[in-house]
Amino acid sequence: MGLVSATNALLILFCYIVYKQILSYLSFRRFEQFAHRNGCEPPPPGPSKWPWSLDRFIRVLRIGQTGEDLLDDYLCSAYKELGRYTYFGTGPFGKRSVQTIEPDNIKAILATNFKDYELASGRYKQFSPLLGKGIFTTDGEAWEHSRALFRPQFARDMINDLDSIERHVQALFRAIPKANDGWTTEFDLMPLLFRLTLDTATEFLFGESVNTQSSKNPYTALSGQRGRDVGNSRIAKSKTAMDYDEAFTIIGHYVYKRMRYHFLYFVADGFEFRNAIRTLKGFADLYVRKAFESAKHDIEKRPSATDGRKEKFVLLKALVQDTQDPEKLRDELLALLLAGRDTTSSFLTWVFLLLCRNPRVFNKLRNEIMSTFPPNARKSQENLSFASLKSCRYLQHTMLETLRLYSIIYVNIRVAIRNTVLPIGGGPSGTAPLAVKKDDAIIYSTYALHRRPDLWGPDPDQFRPERWEGRKSGWDFLPFNGGPRVCLGQQYALTETGYVIVRMLQTFDKIEGIGPGTSADEKPNKALGVTLYPRDGIKIRLRIAND
Numbered sequence: 329m330g331l332v333s334a335t336n337a338l339l340i341l342f343c344y345i346v347y348k349q350i351l352s353y354l355s356f357r358r359f360e361q362f363a364h365r366n367g368c369e370p371p372p373p374g375p376s377k378w379p380w381s382l383d384r385f386i387r388v389l390r391i392g393q394t395g396e397d398l399l400d401d402y403l404c405s406a407y408k409e410l411g412r413y414t415y416f417g418t419g420p421f422g423k424r425s426v427q428t429i430e431p432d433n434i435k436a437i438l439a440t441n442f443k444d445y446e447l448a449s450g451r452y453k454q455f456s457p458l459l460g461k462g463i464f465t466t467d468g469e470a471w472e473h474s475r476a477l478f479r480p481q482f483a484r485d486m487i488n489d490l491d492s493i494e495r496h497v498q499a500l501f502r503a504i505p506k507a508n509d510g511w512t513t514e515f516d517l518m519p520l521l522f523r524l525t526l527d528t529a530t531e532f533l534f535g536e537s538v539n540t541q542s543s544k545n546p547y548t549a550l551s552g553q554r555g556r557d558v559g560n561s562r563i564a565k566s567k568t569a570m571d572y573d574e575a576f577t578i579i580g581h582y583v584y585k586r587m588r589y590h591f592l593y594f595v596a597d598g599f600e601f602r603n604a605i606r607t608l609k610g611f612a613d614l615y616v617r618k619a620f621e622s623a624k625h626d627i628e629k630r631p632s633a634t635d636g637r638k639e640k641f642v643l644l645k646a647l648v649q650d651t652q653d654p655e656k657l658r659d660e661l662l663a664l665l666l667a668g669r670d671t672t673s674s675f676l677t678w679v680f681l682l683l684c685r686n687p688r689v690f691n692k693l694r695n696e697i698m699s700t701f702p703p704n705a706r707k708s709q710e711n712l713s714f715a716s717l718k719s720c721r722y723l724q725h726t727m728l729e730t731l732r733l734y735s736i737i738y739v740n741i742r743v744a745i746r747n748t749v750l751p752i753g754g755g756p757s758g759t760a761p762l763a764v765k766k767d768d769a770i771i772y773s774t775y776a777l778h779r780r781p782d783l784w785g786p787d788p789d790q791f792r793p794e795r796w797e798g799r800k801s802g803w804d805f806l807p808f809n810g811g812p813r814v815c816l817g818q819q820y821a822l823t824e825t826g827y828v829i830v831r832m833l834q835t836f837d838k839i840e841g842i843g844p845g846t847s848a849d850e851k852p853n854k855a856l857g858v859t860l861y862p863r864d865g866i867k868i869r870l871r872i873a874n875d
């Protein structure tokens with residue numbers, strides 16, 4: 329009896345496998361016909377030598393030991409080796425992918441054929457322990473809903489509130505250690521910038537800053553203040569600024585590992601990761617509680633309280649009106665916080681590292697800032713606005729050049745949800761369209777795109793803001809992505825970064841590099857996490873300006 333049922337089970341399994349093979353064959357036939365109908369030709373295979381690209385997979389896994397630069401030595405060099413900007417790869421278990429840095433192809437994925445793609449299910453796996461189902465891990469109606477909910481937060485008048493940024497910039501100035509010789513002492517600017525953006529992002533997004541910079545020592549607890557502000561929760565009392573800082577960093581490391589480990593992503597897990605996630609979730613819970621408290625307060629409040637004035641949009645309030653589910657609310661808040669904090673701080677860090685490595689640009693930019701925004705600090709604040717920052721050309725060019733060289737979200741991925749076509753990259757000359765099969769992953773790196781010599785000139789690795797003179801950016805420059813899912817915080821990030829640069833250069837007139845990567849003859853090491861940032865921070869001294 330046992331033998332009969334085992335034989336039956338084997339037979340069923342065999343039939344199932346045959347059935348799946350037939351389905352797969354038919355689907356491939358349909359795909360080939362689709363490719364033929366659309367005049368598509370295949371792209372060249374990638375540079376891997378072993379089946380399923382296992383050699384490249386192992387190389388990525390071992391990058392920590394070999395010391396290779398994942399972006400320069402692995403990713404960009406593959407395009408150089410092949411002499412092509414689009415190639416086809418087969419990953420573990422035969423998973424198909426197209427790697428491309430053709431502007432037309434990226435435009436097709438992100439805009440023209442947007443409906444043919446979704447965010448990789450891989451992203452959900454990599455981020456889900458932290459973000460759950462937030463704007464970064466959803467597609468379709470759920471994503472549209474979140475985006476519509478957030479959009480009013482990014483309107484021009486919301487971004488233009490530079491007073492609140494100024495308060496945090498003042499806290500940054502106080503945190504910079506001064507010596508008695510008119511210079512600062514040697515210090516690492518990076519952690520201070522990361523704290524600055526956590527403070528500004530929480531104020532901008534949630535109406536109340538965590539003020540990590542304002543405690544006497546930024547590494548000690550801030551719980552008293554937070555406890556009072558957001559209700560005496562246990563979490564508020566037990567966590568410190570350092571915890572949050574560290575939690576963000578730890579999570580960044582794990583997300584990077586999970587990306588590198590590909591289908592083995594679940595191996596990059598453990599107590600440290602889960603603990604960091606718990607810390608951040610606790611952090612977001614402070615704001616969830618605040619949102620519920622203020623919603624309750626609004627219900628109790630009499631309607632005349634607004635005095636007929638147009639009420640300011642308050643994101644927390646809008647979120648609470650939308651959902652009463654605390655977990656959903658927390659997922660949304662965490663997604664926004666991660667988007668707002670790590671990106672802008674990484675961007676600011678690269679700006680100052682590049683200025684430090686390029687004294688010529690530093691001096692030119694400072695001269696332009698000092699003539700555009702009068703030197704008197706008080707007056708200069710009044711002159712600073714979204715519009716005046718935009719009109720300071722060399723400032724804008726310096727920011728764009730930084731984003732070109734160090735694209736903060738350095739690599740991205742989409743998955744085809746139906747058979748579709750990419751306009752370029754197929755055939756022997758690479759000019760034919762190529763067919764994309766349902767479930768194929770399209771991987772595009774803006775880091776590599778921004779360093780293509782045919783698009784950016786013979787010196788794509790050089791920091792030269794002047795290259796932006798008279799240049800209009802299109803699909804060859806995508807630090808904020810493009811199409812319907814373009815970054816919501818783009819203008820906010822550029823305004824905040826421009827503001828911080830102006831205030832720093834008004835206050836300090838010389839920058840002297842001390843740590844690794846701060847001089848022009850030494851390549852800075854990169855750290856890849858959720859964002860791309862300098863691995864060694866920026867160890868510098870600054871001279872306090874007299875003008």
Ligand code: HEM
Pocket residue numbers: 463464475478529533664667668669671672675736737740741807808809812813814815816817818820821
């Ligand atoms: C230099 C700073 C920033 C860079 C380089 C950047 C880059 C990006 C990129 C590349 C995406 C697209 C991700 C994807 O679809 O795969 C994105 C999306 C997004 N960003 Fe930013 N970002 C920055 C700052 C900010 C800030 C400050 C905020 C909020 C305060 C923000 C909020 C968002 C949101 C909500 C999305 C999701 C849009 C959607 O999926 O519809 N970003 N950002």
